[in-house]
Amino acid sequence: MDSSISSSSLEDELAELAQSLKGGVEICDRKWRTKTYPDCFLHSDAVSWMMRTVTGGSEDAAVTKLNALRECGYIQHVVDPNKPFKARQTKMLYFCFVQDKQVARARWQVAKIQLANRQGTKTMTAGKQLKRRDVETIWQGSDEWVSHKTRVDRMEDSILKLTETQVAVQTKLEIVHQATISLIQTVAATALLLLILLAYTLLVIIPSLHQTTGIVVLTAITGTVLIGAFVRQGRDLFSVWLALDSCVVQASQGTDAVEDYEVALTRDFPLDNDDDQPFNPRKSRRAMMRKARSSIILKEPLLVRAQSSHLKLVQKVQQRQPNDLPDPSLWPHRPVFCCVNTPVDPSLFVPEYQLGALPLGQPFRFSSDLFEGQCLIRLKHVPHSDNPEGDAAYFNGRRRLFQTVVQGRFKEPLPLNNVLTGHEFVKPLQNLPHPWILKAATNLIGKLAPGAEIQVVGSEPTMLASMAATSQVVRGDEPGNEPDICSSADLKEDCSCFGGKFSTGKISTAGRKLHLASPTRAAQYNFDTETVYTFDFYQSLLNVATYSLDLGVANVGMAPVLNGQPIQCLCKTSDGRYLWSFQIWHESLLPDPEDDEQDKKSR
Structure with a gap:
């Protein structure tokens, strides 16, 4: 009492x-x-x-x-x-x-x-x-909570299946489109060759031979070439369809589901329009669907794209190599080792940890010539986290497998379109998918993300895109009033610091990504030197504990493809200056000691 x-x-x-x-x-x-x-x-x-x-x-x-x-x-x-x-x-x-x-x-x-x-x-x-x-x-023990949780789980499973169906349909359509274009080009070239050969026969050979033998021979040759081209193109197209049917989700009854998904997007993600253009619901809906597909396709790392004219990286890519790392038995988070990638920029410095292992689940301070702040890396299923309670609270009830949060201030003003994030490598990738799939995915990415720099085939593969358009959460705050990145499980979007259309603070994440996907529009905004910016990156495809991609229908190991090179958490400018770069190594990337011994003996 x-x-x-x-x-x-x-x-x-x-x-x-x-x-x-x-x-x-x-x-x-x-x-x-x-x-x-x-x-x-x-x-x-x-x-x-x-x-x-x-x-x-x-x-x-x-x-x-x-x-x-x-x-x-x-x-x-x-x-x-x-x-x-x-x-x-x-x-x-x-x-x-x-x-x-x-x-x-x-x-x-x-x-x-x-x-x-x-x-x-x-x-x-x-x-x-x-x-x-x-x-x-x-409340969690009540019947009402159990009922709501069951409904949410069912909706999550439905959305996941719908996403897989949508990706499969879009990929098939794009590959068929590319195959059709290639077939038409071959037919046109063959027809042109036939006309040239016929003209040459009629105007040169026949007057000199005075007989029809030349016509018969050249017609037979041309017909053989034409038939062979048709057979070759048909065989390639048929092989592409067989490969697709064996690796993507079948979408025999997915039309209604995709249509419902479009309606849901139209309802939940209203978009801003250019002030000088009248509002067009059909156009806005198509734009939303393009962005929705972009957010899915951009997660796939095995894509190729010709180098964009506005992204000319002049600095040669560098990386820490396996011989710079400590023995795996000394890794605190084995089989994973996170470290700073110092070769890219001598000014990149982590005071507390320097070249050693970076913490998982706990923020750490860093600085470079262009940025200073703190970074938080969370990896699901990786043992010996430095904050297991915080990681469990963040990943509980979510499909996310990976999170990186960066918070701090820029040291010089930079246009939004000039700041990029992604991955880059110093050696060619191996065991890439069929060229047809790469080409189709390349053209699809070119349509969905015009500002992306994705070049997989080559001596230095690169996958970069605008950080302001690809980050899941972007917010800017007055110094001192920024959120705590360690205790805040859900960071809220707030880009009002950019001004312009963002000044109202009511632009959603989907609206921000769609608006800033265009390099021309992104160039109208800048990162200033006084605001404290927070960038949240998370995804549910990459399982760092096993270094594999969880595609829903199968797990694809990344070590055979990456050729002994780690993925990164990086940010750089289009002229090659780095804001930050952190490597995430896995034990499967390291060379086998027995293979090294054999190489030395063979030499």
Whole structure:
């Protein structure tokens, strides 16, 4: 009884304190460039008011009171609800009052349950702990939660099957299109050759021979060439279809499902239009479907594209080699080893870890001539993570296998179309798919992502695209008000710092990717040197623990294709300057010691 009375009185005290604080600080909209933080107050103003009116000048006690209000749901940071008040804080931080009283009360109930659980643990014997029960845990055990989870799982499976069907249909159509064009070109060339041979026969050979033997011979030769060309093209086309039927998902009944997916995209992802053009629903819908397919196809690394004219990389690609790495027995996350790729840029520096293994699940600081900030790498199924609880909380209930978050500031202004991300290699790739598939995928990528630089066949394969158009989440914040990349499981999109069409802050992720996929439109925006940018990259195809691609219908090992070269988390400019570059090695990429011994003996 006494505990209930005390908790009730504490709740009333905090509610009264929150009301007094609301009248004691200045609440208004704060602007940072084109970004607006609505209805917020300053961290320094709240601490000063609390010191004057409540704690008698003690800053630590004032911070404790403010954090109690934050934990009970009365106030919170404008971007990151987990960001606390701190004593002797010099940065300009913005906090706001929680308007929804039901949310505040629910948080208060959770805080009370956690407080009761903490008090209960003190009375238990050593070695035993009382499991914490809160509102979320209770709801998860209800029939309603189980029903919702079942429905979500079914919808996720349906979307996955639909995606596979869509990719298969699109790939087949593109390959057939390329095969048809090639066949038409061969027929046209053969017909032209036939006309030339006939003209030559009629005008030169016949007058000199005065007989029809030349006509018969040349006609027979030309006919043989024509028939052989037709047979060869038909055989190639038939072999392509056989290869497709053995490696892609059959889509015999996928038309209605694709149509439903288009309708869902049209409903859920409204797009912005150019101001000087009238709105065209059919055109916007086609644009959305092109972008939806692009987000799927761009995950496939085995694509080839002729080098784009606007992406001329002048610097020769360099990499750390296996002989620069420590012995695999010393890898802390074996069979995976993450490290900085220093050969690309001497200025690229990780102060705490230098050339050693980078942490997994924990942010680490880095700097280069163009960027300074921190990076967080999460890899599912990789053992000995430096933050297993955080990784489990992030990957739980998600199909994602890989996440990289980079947060920091640029050291010089750069146009958006000039900043690229992707992968690059110093040796040719091996065991590539059939050239027909590569060519079809190349043309498909060229249509879906005009700014992409994808060149697989060659001495230095490259797969690069605009970072602003391919990152899953992009946001910019005033320094000090950026989200905590380690504790924030879901980073929110906010590109209002770019200005222009993004100034409203209402452009969705799909809208941003579609708008910035064009290099011409992306060149209108810049990364400045004062905003703190956050880039979130994640995907569900690459399983780093096994170094394979999970395509749904099969797992494809990457080590035989990469030719002993690692994948990277990199960012560079189109003129070859690097912002960051981190390698993710796997033990399967390293040369076999027995093979090395045999090579030495043969030499």
